[in-house]
Amino acid sequence: MGILETIRLALDGIWLNKVRSFLTMLGIIIGTATIILVVAVGLGSKQSVDNQFSQMSVTTIYVMASNTGSPIPTKLSSKDVAVIKENCPSVAAVAPQISGKAAVSAGSNTESVTVLGVTEDYQSLTNLKFSSGSFLTQESVTTKEKIAVLGADIAETLFGAGQVEIVGQTLNINNKKFTVGGVIERKGETLGNTSIDDGVFIPYTTAQSYILGTTVTPRLTVQAKDLASVKSALSEIATALREAHKLRPNMADDFRVVDAGSKVGAAQETARTMSVLLIAIATIVLVVGGIGIMNVMLVSVRERTKEIGTRRALGARKKDVLRQFLFEAIGISMFGGVLGVGLGEAVIPLLKYLEIETVRSMQGLVIAFAFSGIVGVFFGFYPAKKAADSNPIEALRYE
Amino acid sequence: MNENIVQLEHIHKEFSMGKNTVQILKDVNTSIRRGEFVAIMGASGSGKSTLLNIIGCLDKPTEGTYFLDGQQINDLNDDELARIRNRKLGFIFQSFNLLPYYTAQKNVEVSLAYQNRKDRSLIAKGLLERVGLGHRLNHKPAEMSGGEKQRIAIARALSTNPDLLLADEPTGALDSKSGIQVMGLFKELHQEGKTIIMVTHDREIGEQAERIIMFKDGRIEYGDTGNHSLSPRWNLAQ
Numbered sequence A: 001m002g003i004l005e006t007i008r009l010a011l012d013g014i015w016l017n018k019v020r021s022f023l024t025m026l027g028i029i030i031g032t033a034t035i036i037l038v039v040a041v042g043l044g045s046k047q048s049v050d051n052q053f054s055q056m057s058v059t060t061i062y063v064m065a066s067n068t069g070s071p072i073p074t075k076l077s078s079k080d081v082a083v084i085k086e087n088c089p090s091v092a093a094v095a096p097q098i099s100g101k102a103a104v105s106a107g108s109n110t111e112s113v114t115v116l117g118v119t120e121d122y123q124s125l126t127n128l129k130f131s132s133g134s135f136l137t138q139e140s141v142t143t144k145e146k147i148a149v150l151g152a153d154i155a156e157t158l159f160g161a162g163q164v165e166i167v168g169q170t171l172n173i174n175n176k177k178f179t180v181g182g183v184i185e186r187k188g189e190t191l192g193n194t195s196i197d198d199g200v201f202i203p204y205t206t207a208q209s210y211i212l213g214t215t216v217t218p219r220l221t222v223q224a225k226d227l228a229s230v231k232s233a234l235s236e237i238a239t240a241l242r243e244a245h246k247l248r249p250n251m252a253d254d255f256r257v258v259d260a261g262s263k264v265g266a267a268q269e270t271a272r273t274m275s276v277l278l279i280a281i282a283t284i285v286l287v288v289g290g291i292g293i294m295n296v297m298l299v300s301v302r303e304r305t306k307e308i309g310t311r312r313a314l315g316a317r318k319k320d321v322l323r324q325f326l327f328e329a330i331g332i333s334m335f336g337g338v339l340g341v342g343l344g345e346a347v348i349p350l351l352k353y354l355e356i357e358t359v360r361s362m363q364g365l366v367i368a369f370a371f372s373g374i375v376g377v378f379f380g381f382y383p384a385k386k387a388a389d390s391n392p393i394e395a396l397r398y399e
Numbered sequence B: 001m002n003e004n005i006v007q008l009e010h011i012h013k014e015f016s017m018g019k020n021t022v023q024i025l026k027d028v029n030t031s032i033r034r035g036e037f038v039a040i041m042g043a044s045g046s047g048k049s050t051l052l053n054i055i056g057c058l059d060k061p062t063e064g065t066y067f068l069d070g071q072q073i074n075d076l077n078d079d080e081l082a083r084i085r086n087r088k089l090g091f092i093f094q095s096f097n098l099l100p101y102y103t104a105q106k107n108v109e110v111s112l113a114y115q116n117r118k119d120r121s122l123i124a125k126g127l128l129e130r131v132g133l134g135h136r137l138n139h140k141p142a143e144m145s146g147g148e149k150q151r152i153a154i155a156r157a158l159s160t161n162p163d164l165l166l167a168d169e170p171t172g173a174l175d176s177k178s179g180i181q182v183m184g185l186f187k188e189l190h191q192e193g194k195t196i197i198m199v200t201h202d203r204e205i206g207e208q209a210e211r212i213i214m215f216k217d218g219r220i221e222y223g224d225t226g227n228h229s230l231s232p233r234w235n236l237a238q
Helices: A003-016 A018-054 A079-087 A122-126 A138-142 A152-159 A204-211 A227-244 A260-303 A305-313 A318-353 A362-389 A392-397 B048-055 B078-088 B104-113 B120-130 B146-158 B176-191
Strands: A060-065 A091-106 A109-118 A130-133 A147-150 A170-173 A176-184 A200-203 A219-224 A255-259 B004-017 B020-033 B037-042 B063-068 B089-092 B164-168 B195-200 B211-216 B219-222
Touching (some): A003 A018, A003 A318, A018 A318, A060 A227, A147 A152, A260 A305, A260 A318, A305 A318, A318 B078, B048 B164, B164 B176, B176 B195
Parallel strands (some): A109 A200, B037 B195, B089 B164
Antiparallel strands (some): A091 A219, B211 B219
């Protein structure tokens, strides 16, 4: 019997037992849908990690006040910028940053926003690009100029969408008049608890003098010379700061040094672990589904023993019988695969409501289909082989 | 073309039942000519069904040689045996063995499907008409009487135009009226030149055949016409 003919026979078999076939498919449907979702969520989280860190150089190092372990208040200050610059040969650039909430108003709009006091180096350290205007200059820092650079979102909130010329307009920060010097291109992502799109950037000195005061502990953004010097930079910074802060050897650091590379690595690691876990779950579901198929096929082979005997007597070769039952199993799992892919694709948009990042991909479809096919072949083979090998005389006699 | 469609020489068949081996067939020698209508009779357990299975290429003898239409069957592999069953033999069973989820017409088409015949629906319709079921093509076996089911089975057996029809107790599950109908069909087919081998334990049925081979304890008791020969008359070149 030809392959096409046998496929038709197998489809007949599935169709004549619609309900049973569908129930058998359920395991496969759920398994394939899970794979689709797993791949979509996996790619989504990978993409969001990539987005989050794409703007950030892996040679960036942050120095922050330690919030744990130290009984004495931190001595981390803008003076440490000079300390690091002088004592750390692996460091290319250092910039301090202080931040705090302030009331910002433009026209009738008043918002409570994060104001960041930074120096001119901050632009190159964080790879900022501008949709209009430019960043703070060294001069603006030394002269405590009242100039502000706005994140994309806050610029829109304060001045309204579609406003063409924001640069040059004035706004009030804690009732002090500032001129807008530039608007930063939308980054879309957050860095720790600071969203660049929501931030208002003013000169470090201005922030200390007029807005945030001198008591706020700064955070330092450090650029290592290259990727290879990140490690030595980390230890150099720690040593220099401990010395500058006059910490005795038995005292804990009053600061924290974190490199962006390890943050990226950790985030990617987390995303990967999650993917592996979900794939493991999907595989288990599919294997259980496959066992379901095998079970049903074994029952079916038993029920149809007489049919098998009759077909053998009428001229079916062993391989005709094998194919008939194998194709039936594959058919069930492939239909299950199709329905599962449909289900998975239908659920993906719902995940958006749960704020889970997803990415649709061909990759997911292919993996899901391949898996369902493999499951059909693998778990369908044994029952089909059993059918093919049954003794035709005994099969004919079977009641 | 061989005069003897079936030639059996020193056929032995043993089954092992645990430690014991049971001899079902003991040195069976016979031949059946083309066009004959033969009834194989005997008590149950006499070995007549086993012999029919061997003739039907469903079983192989432990010892001995079997020629079907001049072709030695013993050495053929499973696929070749399947092909012979499909092309040369037509089976009719006591319990009909129709596929329950197929219509009458589909059932008749099964053997032809294994030949990938495209004209099978035409052949099936024609044969069902011939056995008087032209009006029930699309009925399933469950909607039919025993006699009708057996007539579907006969149409199925005829579908490939086989050399030899093998019937195992064809009237065993039928009432006497249907049985007479089925036997009438067999006689018709015989008159048309078909070779029919029928196993039965019913003397009344068996006596309607041209020749009776009587089995007892794995041997032919009588009915072997003795026209088989140890020096083969068949020609391998054919």
